Amino acid sequence: MLTPEPTETVTTFEDFLKAVEPKLKRLLTHYHIPSDDAEDVLQQALLALLYRWERVRDPESWLFGTVKRHCLMYWRTYRRRIYNAVDSTLLELLSAPMAPSQERTDMICDLESLLDRIPRRCRAVLRLRFRLGYEPTEVAQMLGYRESSIGKITTRCLAALSRELLASGLIESLPEPDPESG
Secondary structure: OOOOOOOOOOHHHHHHHHHHHHHHHHHHHHHHOOOHHHHHHHHHHHHHHHHHHHOOHHHHHHHHHHHHHHHHHHHHHHHHHHHHHOOOHHHHHHHHHOOOHHHHHHHHHHHHHHHHHHHHHHHHHHHHHHHHOOOOOHHHHHHHHOOOHHHHHHHHHHHHHHHHHHHOOOOOOOOOOOOOOO
């Protein structure tokens, strides 16, 4: 893990940026942030520092901590995009009562096959929620979960289903997130 090195006393924001630029590039590389996105991550952190410039005692440490936090948030957001590959709207559509067409029947068959590959708890949550149309509070009561945690459990189950979709080749694969991002 990279740690910021102490810098000499710097008087202006521009001088400060010139002094820390190489270390910031190394930090962004360490977190494997793609160059297009690294600019955005860095810009967010620098704007936050600029607004607080007069009140920050150690700007370099503050900036490095902020950039690290933004890198972690970047990868967290990235993982959520993968999880959204299983669109809740699609699952809701499959749970709606309608005359089965061949395409819908095939899709349900593929989905059931994928559901059989995920943990039992996830199968139960997803089938109750999206196949049988129960509301989240009803699913929580039926399976003995707290209502406040059913959203997180459903998201994790959708993530497991997304991984199975990726593994089966039914959706396009995306680059792997950084393993050090937590």
